Amino acid sequence: MKHCLSNLFSIGVISILAYGCAVGNKYQFADVTANIQAANKIYVAVATIDQRQTVVTGESPADYVGMQRGGFGNPWNVTTYSGLPFADAVSKSICQSLKQKGFDAKSVFIKLGTSEKAALKQLLAKQAERSIFVNIKQWESDTYSNIGLTYDLALTVFNAGASVIAQSIAKDTATIPGSFMNPPAAARREVPATLERFHKGYDA
Numbered sequence: 001m002k003h004c005l006s007n008l009f010s011i012g013v014i015s016i017l018a019y020g021c022a023v024g025n026k027y028q029f030a031d032v033t034a035n036i037q038a039a040n041k042i043y044v045a046v047a048t049i050d051q052r053q054t055v056v057t058g059e060s061p062a063d064y065v066g067m068q069r070g071g072f073g074n075p076w077n078v079t080t081y082s083g084l085p086f087a088d089a090v091s092k093s094i095c096q097s098l099k100q101k102g103f104d105a106k107s108v109f110i111k112l113g114t115s116e117k118a119a120l121k122q123l124l125a126k127q128a129e130r131s132i133f134v135n136i137k138q139w140e141s142d143t144y145s146n147i148g149l150t151y152d153l154a155l156t157v158f159n160a161g162a163s164v165i166a167q168s169i170a171k172d173t174a175t176i177p178g179s180f181m182n183p184p185a186a187a188r189r190e191v192p193a194t195l196e197r198f199h200k201g202y203d204a
Contacts, residue, residue: 026078026079026080026081027065027066027078027080027141028080028081028082029082029086029089029093030080030082030084030089030092030093031082031092032096033096035097036097036101038101039102039103041102041103041104042103042104042128043106043129044095044103044104044129044131044132045106045107045108045128045130045131045132046094046095046105046107046108046131046132046134047107047110047119047122048087048090048091048110048135048136049087049110049114049116049119049133049134049135049136050062050085050112051116051135051136052136052139052140055086055112056112060077061077061079062087062112063079063080063083063084063085063086063089064079065078065079065080065086065139065140066078066140066143066149067140067141067142068143069142069143069144078141085112086136086139087110087112087134088107088109090136091107091109092107094134095107106128108122108123110123120133124158124162127160128160129159129160130157130158130159130160131162132155132156132157132158133157133158134154134155135154135155136153137152138150138152138153138171139151139152139153146176146177147175147177148173148174148176149173149176150172151171151172151194152170152171153169153170154167154168154169154170155167155170156168
């Protein structure tokens with residue numbers, strides 16, 4: 001019996017060491033920046049709406065970005081490091097990338113539950129020289145050792161006359177190599193990196 005308990009304890013310790021702490025994990029999205037090719041000093045307004053079903057219904061909080069599983073596969077919510085709603089973190093991230101290239105970029109924060117039509121109207125009312133509108137239809141990561149990531153994002157760029165001049169859609173269900181020894185650290189690095197690649201959609 002002592003030998004069995006010793007083995008069970010050892011397995012538990014290995015699980016904790018191998019999978020790290022799954023509780024309280026946060027991913028940094030608001031400060032993600034991409035080295036875009038465009039450079040200008042024009043005024044750009046950026047708005048993002050979150051239409052993920054679980055967020056709209058209140059099942060998941062607005063800052064929810066996915067799950068981190070413990071050593072026995074039990075899931076824990078992962079949220080934004082900044083504490084911002086995920087949609088606002090995306091807008092802030094895009095603005096920071098643009099500011100690095102000289103743009104006068106400002107976020108237009110949209111209240112959760114606002115319709116796409118109303119949100120777009122709110123964005124275009126800023127009368128910016130360029131308006132960037134992002135629709136988050138799906139975004140959820142699920143990390144055990146490797147990282148599962150499902151996302152469906154649409155980005156539209158409007159000119160000063162409210163005409164569409166560029167569009168970008170990113171939609172996929174992917175498995176990203178993670179880490180056996182420290183899955184949370186790998187996920188904190190790899191999941192935001194996917195958002196960085198999406199930034200290229202507004203290079204036009």
